Amino acid sequence: MSGYHVVVCGSVVPDPLHPLEPVTGPNGPELKNEMILPAVFDPWAAHALYEAAHLVQSVPGSRLWLVSIGPRAKLQQVMMTIGQKVVLQLVALDGPAGGFVDAAATAEALADAIAAIDGLDRARLVLCGGWASASRGAGAVLQMVGEHLGIVDQFQGVDELAVQPDGALRVVERADGGLNQVSLCAGPPVLLGWATGNRPEPPNNPQIGMQNMRGVMPALQKARPAQLGMDGLRYCCAQAPRRRRETRIVKDMPVDEIAREIVAWIRG
Amino acid sequence: MENVLFLACIEPDGSLGKTARETLAIARQAAAELGAEFCAGLIGEHCEPGSRTAAAAGCAALYLVEGSAFGISRYATDSAAAEAIARAARPTLVFAPAVSRVSRFIAGLAQRLGGRVDTQITGLAVHDGQLVVDRWFYRQRIEATLTRTTRPWLLTVAPGTMPAFDGDAAPTRIERIAVDLPESLQRTRVEGVQAPPGAGQTVRPDAELLFVAGAGWTKPQRDGQSHVEQAAQLILGFLDRTQASLGGSKSLVDVGGEGQPVLPFLTHLNQVGQTGATPRHPKGLATCCHGEEPHVVGWRFINERRAINLDPNCGWARGKADVLYVADAFAVMRKVNELLGG
Numbered sequence: 001m002s003g004y005h006v007v008v009c010g011s012v013v014p015d016p017l018h019p020l021e022p023v024t025g026p027n028g029p030e031l032k033n034e035m036i037l038p039a040v041f042d043p044w045a046a047h048a049l050y051e052a053a054h055l056v057q058s059v060p061g062s063r064l065w066l067v068s069i070g071p072r073a074k075l076q077q078v079m080m081t082i083g084q085k086v087v088l089q090l091v092a093l094d095g096p097a098g099g100f101v102d103a104a105a106t107a108e109a110l111a112d113a114i115a116a117i118d119g120l121d122r123a124r125l126v127l128c129g130g131w132a133s134a135s136r137g138a139g140a141v142l143q144m145v146g147e148h149l150g151i152v153d154q155f156q157g158v159d160e161l162a163v164q165p166d167g168a169l170r171v172v173e174r175a176d177g178g179l180n181q182v183s184l185c186a187g188p189p190v191l192l193g194w195a196t197g198n199r200p201e202p203p204n205n206p207q208i209g210m211q212n213m214r215g216v217m218p219a220l221q222k223a224r225p226a227q228l229g230m231d232g233l234r235y236c237c238a239q240a241p242r243r244r245r246e247t248r249i250v251k252d253m254p255v256d257e258i259a260r261e262i263v264a265w266i267r268g
Numbered sequence: 269m270e271n272v273l274f275l276a277c278i279e280p281d282g283s284l285g286k287t288a289r290e291t292l293a294i295a296r297q298a299a300a301e302l303g304a305e306f307c308a309g310l311i312g313e314h315c316e317p318g319s320r321t322a323a324a325a326g327c328a329a330l331y332l333v334e335g336s337a338f339g340i341s342r343y344a345t346d347s348a349a350a351e352a353i354a355r356a357a358r359p360t361l362v363f364a365p366a367v368s369r370v371s372r373f374i375a376g377l378a379q380r381l382g383g384r385v386d387t388q389i390t391g392l393a394v395h396d397g398q399l400v401v402d403r404w405f406y407r408q409r410i411e412a413t414l415t416r417t418t419r420p421w422l423l424t425v426a427p428g429t430m431p432a433f434d435g436d437a438a439p440t441r442i443e444r445i446a447v448d449l450p451e452s453l454q455r456t457r458v459e460g461v462q463a464p465p466g467a468g469q470t471v472r473p474d475a476e477l478l479f480v481a482g483a484g485w486t487k488p489q490r491d492g493q494s495h496v497e498q499a500a501q502l503i504l505g506f507l508d509r510t511q512a513s514l515g516g517s518k519s520l521v522d523v524g525g526e527g528q529p530v531l532p533f534l535t536h537l538n539q540v541g542q543t544g545a546t547p548r549h550p551k552g553l554a555t556c557c558h559g560e561e562p563h564v565v566g567w568r569f570i571n572e573r574r575a576i577n578l579d580p581n582c583g584w585a586r587g588k589a590d591v592l593y594v595a596d597a598f599a600v601m602r603k604v605n606e607l608l609g610g
Contacts, residue, residue: 016542016562020409043543099405104384134407138387140375147379153456154343156372175368178471178537179461186455196536232418240410244587251594258593259603
């Protein structure tokens with residue numbers, strides 16, 4: 001048997017163009033009108049999915065699963081788009097996807113779902129996801145899932161993956177100060193928390209959409225409920241920043257004068 | 269009673285980096301306010317002089333994991349070293365700097381210890397003997413204050429949260445911990461750290477000024493032509509004169525994939541915003557970008573903001589910048605470069 005078994009973890013987040021307002025719910029903060037906010041697939045997880053699809057296409061015998069926790073209706077909405085871009089098998093869990101949910105509970109639910117995937121060969125596992133979500137933004141869930149699954153070769157902020165002739169994986173990760181760290185990993189099992197990668201968003205392909213929908217809809221229908229507890233986590237408050245700057249709009253000022261003002265500001 | 273552990277990885281020269289010393293200051297303060305025991309754990313090839321700095325902060329004990337295998341950022345070895353330190357120190361609270369090396373393993377460490385983790389905290393306080401911390405959610409769009417009862421509670425501290433601790437040497441108990449590294453933990457070989465082509469010289473986290481270029485630099489100008497080479501000269505000339513750090517809007521970084529002319533030195537590493545960086549600089553100057561919300565969330569920690577844009581109704585005008593200059597950025601930056609000389 002050859003090829004990778006690639007599992008991508010990713011979920012839905014509110015459309016970044018939409019303003020967010022926190023309100024207090026029964027389990028802590030949540031977003032006002034959370035269920036009707038327009039949603040998108042988490043941007044860094046989307047990059048992970050596109051890179052994973054490329055890997056699967058490049059290495060014969062590989063398979064791709066997307067494991068996602070989110071409100072079923074939201075997942076269905078987002079899958080209508082994502083499902084037209086890459087061939088995948090969906091494993092859905094019906095649960096909260098908001099940023100205030102505890103990372104550890106999410107990780108445990110995801111790890112259980114991955115461990116239960118029929119036909120998954122853990123020795124060939126390439127576990128992918130965004131290096132942080134656009135909701136909690138902690139960069140914690142994927143590492144914890146990796147620990148649950150016993151993966152000790154983990155990389156975060158990945159921008160590039162190349163399979164070497166001997167099967168080793170060359171991984172380029174982001175490091176501080178705008179630098180990259182380059183590593184060679186012997187092979188799977190491995191965890192890759194993707195940053196933006198190098199691949200553009202694939203165009204919608206109706207044929208892929210039709211193929212995926214045969215599996216996606218049943219997966220959504222049988223999505224298990226995921227109860228994610230807060231386990232000792234308590235929010236004291238949550239608020240959107242109120243500061244609004246009094247913008248001075250400078251029109252009709254000569255270029256020379258603008259330049260002088262900017263230089264004085266830089267030097268000031 | 270709480271037991272506070274400051275945990276950090278040592279820089280290649282053996283010192284503690286700036287973010288680590290900021291975290292050391294926070295850990296020290298938290299321990300004092302909680303009346304907690306305070307110790308430190310360091311990981312690196314050699315831990316001098318970093319261990320002297322940690323000792324000077326008043327640690328009752330210093331746990332060191334040293335050796336060539338620990339001089340590099342690798343999940344398997346760093347998490348093994350950090351776990352060994354935590355098992356020896358038995359902390360209830362762990363403070364670590366939110367730098368890339370620590371961020372790669374801290375959540376995995378929390379999982380191993382049966383604890384919980386919160387990353388990128390930007391503030392902390394002690395209320396009625398209980399630690400509460402601040403952090404941002406939804407990419408700097410909502411700020412929350414939270415606390416936990418689960419222990420150990422691991423926290424990474426965002427850069428710039430507190431002035432860095434500085435000190436040199438004080439007597440303390442030092443415990444060197446030997447960590448067994450089987451082959452299974454050395455399947456990854458780190459080849460090195462390198463600057464990405466083009467971008468390495470333009471990302472400067474410690475710069476006073478952030479200069480952000482938007483997609484307008486590559487669009488057709490008044491004569492109907494785009495002037496990408498001229499734009500590149502103006503931007504690089506400005507960076508050369510000011511040593512500013514260069515950021516880019518997503519739309520500018522993405523245009524390469526759409527077959528449009530590109531600024532060759534701008535990569536996704538320069539990208540600021542929802543799917544990019546959230547840099548920290550005292551000042552920021554945005555040029556030819558529209559100040560849309562997904563971009564501006566990356567500006568949360570830029571104190572003074574100015575923008576140059578031809579559109580007086582762009583996002584910057586709606587309370588996001590201190591000053592918006594409605595002008596041609598090509599002309600303004602040409603003159604700015606002249607005035608800056610060089």
